[in-house]
Amino acid sequence: MKLLLKTISVEWKMNIRNFLNIFFSLIFPVMMLLLFGSMYGNEPSEYYQGYGSVDVSTAGYLCMIIAVSGLMTLPITLSQYREKKILKRYMATPIKPFDILLSQLVVNAGVTAVGSGLLIIIGIIVFDLKFYGNLLYVIPAVILIMLAIFSIGLLIAGIAPNSKAALAITYVIYFPMLFLSGATLPLDFMPDVVVTISKALPLTYGGELLNGLWVGGTPGTYLTERFVLLGVFVVFAGLSIKTFKWE
Amino acid sequence: MNVIEVKNLTKTYKDFKAVDDVSFTVEEGIIFGMLGPNGAGKTTTIECAAGLKKPDSGQVRILDMDALRVGKKLYDFVGVQLQETSYQDKIKVKELCDFFASMYENSSDYEPLLARFNLTAKKNNYMTQLSGGEKQKVAIILALIANPKVVFLDELTTGLDPQARREMWAYIKELKAEGRTVFMTTHYMEEAEFLCDQICLIDVGKIVITDTVEGVIEHAKLETEVRFKAGKEAADYLRGNLSEVRAVEYTEGFVKVFSEKEDIITDIILLLNGKHIAYKQIDIHRPGLEDAFLKLTGKAWRD
Numbered sequence A: 001m002k003l004l005l006k007t008i009s010v011e012w013k014m015n016i017r018n019f020l021n022i023f024f025s026l027i028f029p030v031m032m033l034l035l036f037g038s039m040y041g042n043e044p045s046e047y048y049q050g051y052g053s054v055d056v057s058t059a060g061y062l063c064m065i066i067a068v069s070g071l072m073t074l075p076i077t078l079s080q081y082r083e084k085k086i087l088k089r090y091m092a093t094p095i096k097p098f099d100i101l102l103s104q105l106v107v108n109a110g111v112t113a114v115g116s117g118l119l120i121i122i123g124i125i126v127f128d129l130k131f132y133g134n135l136l137y138v139i140p141a142v143i144l145i146m147l148a149i150f151s152i153g154l155l156i157a158g159i160a161p162n163s164k165a166a167l168a169i170t171y172v173i174y175f176p177m178l179f180l181s182g183a184t185l186p187l188d189f190m191p192d193v194v195v196t197i198s199k200a201l202p203l204t205y206g207g208e209l210l211n212g213l214w215v216g217g218t219p220g221t222y223l224t225e226r227f228v229l230l231g232v233f234v235v236f237a238g239l240s241i242k243t244f245k246w247e
Numbered sequence B: 001m002n003v004i005e006v007k008n009l010t011k012t013y014k015d016f017k018a019v020d021d022v023s024f025t026v027e028e029g030i031i032f033g034m035l036g037p038n039g040a041g042k043t044t045t046i047e048c049a050a051g052l053k054k055p056d057s058g059q060v061r062i063l064d065m066d067a068l069r070v071g072k073k074l075y076d077f078v079g080v081q082l083q084e085t086s087y088q089d090k091i092k093v094k095e096l097c098d099f100f101a102s103m104y105e106n107s108s109d110y111e112p113l114l115a116r117f118n119l120t121a122k123k124n125n126y127m128t129q130l131s132g133g134e135k136q137k138v139a140i141i142l143a144l145i146a147n148p149k150v151v152f153l154d155e156l157t158t159g160l161d162p163q164a165r166r167e168m169w170a171y172i173k174e175l176k177a178e179g180r181t182v183f184m185t186t187h188y189m190e191e192a193e194f195l196c197d198q199i200c201l202i203d204v205g206k207i208v209i210t211d212t213v214e215g216v217i218e219h220a221k222l223e224t225e226v227r228f229k230a231g232k233e234a235a236d237y238l239r240g241n242l243s244e245v246r247a248v249e250y251t252e253g254f255v256k257v258f259s260e261k262e263d264i265i266t267d268i269i270l271l272l273n274g275k276h277i278a279y280k281q282i283d284i285h286r287p288g289l290e291d292a293f294l295k296l297t298g299k300a301w302r303d
Helices: A002-016 A019-040 A053-083 A086-091 A097-127 A135-159 A163-180 A192-198 A202-214 A219-243 B042-049 B071-076 B093-103 B110-116 B132-144 B162-177 B189-195 B213-219 B232-241 B264-274 B289-297
Strands: B002-013 B016-027 B031-035 B057-062 B078-081 B150-154 B181-186 B198-203 B206-211 B224-229 B247-251 B254-259 B280-285
Touching (some): A002 A019, A002 A097, A053 A086, A053 A097, A053 A135, A135 A163, A135 A202, B016 B031, B016 B042, B016 B181, B189 B289, B198 B213, B213 B289, B224 B264, B232 B247, B232 B254, B232 B264, B254 B264
Parallel strands (some): B150 B181
Antiparallel strands (some): B002 B016, B002 B057, B224 B254
């Protein structure tokens, strides 16, 4: 346990010293919030059933932060560690392989939490962001989304032959998910074909669930979303544990 | 006492036999070198021996532990430097040492190690700012942090400039002086000759011979060549009076004597002096590992 905590603290330092991680997890989502917030404001609107534009977009941005940590930082870091034989070097130490993966998950969850906090604080200060939901529903939902998205990232990390391939795979998955899942642009304005595509993306279900709970919905309304996310987690976590290559 | 015992180790990648029925033992407190060209199977052998790779068949015992089954406990006694390992881009030297120290129950303090390897001034540097030689020194420090009885070094000096390589050699000798057993791989002949108490020549996955450096050369039945400037009468006289020589040649003012007898030069000098024959510019070419490799495998050494 002591060693696990030490590993987490080392990996935390590595993560926050990486400018790209900081930019995509902390700065970029805030930029999106400020950009779209300044365009549409946060006045109550009929479009959004009486909520403000920022109120109903924040859940999407939170999903975006989860996706950056889980689909980009996590697989890229781990595949680099494998390529540089860092994972192999750890095999010749008392450290448990599982703890290395766990520390990455914890660190990325931590960065997600910091990014989310920052986004919400700026949302409140700049746009008078309001929260209509129940934290007891929202926090477990965020954890569920993280588990699903992080397990996809873990699978990419485990099977990508090298860090370049991991980078390519994460870009191909992350960017379409970002724009097609409703995380950044509302699906209501999208053509039917995009809506159909979005149904195949796990992040869409995360966005639906989190957004619904944010404006006061209850988990009972989002059975499908929760079921899909849980399924993604079980399948991808299982696959990644089975296929993870240490070298 | 044998610290490392490898028996019938075999490892195949797809249809390529990287290591083919390799067996050897390493006594306590020596520097044992596995020497072979690139692709000979050295890294596969050392990684199997260090419990990092599962061989298809064979046994590995280290300090009376079954290295393939004992698990993580092995690394309390065995320090490892792996070939071509790099570290996190943004980690500092002292952070890396501190992290590795935290992994072991009885780790040695890393500050004296940094001082010993002349890295104290660099402890706040990022690993990426270190030279190749400095990175390899850190790799040894990390291998030593658990104060291991056995140290595995896989091509420690590959890619280093000659000066850095010499420095590493001194450090490896120190490990032996501290009573540790060193198992190292290298593809540098002169490194093996300089450092190793015992060497094991390996080629295409098979061990050619295991012996001391002198033993290997002796085994290859290589000839010492003595060449000097003298008249033809010197060659004729030596041909008639030297025993244990294969040939005495005379070309363009030079006499060449070929013999398996290492100290043939003494006999030559005694004979020439006794007969008052003048000679100068004596050259002795003593056979080295490179000649032995050529003789034993039929292949020229390729780096």
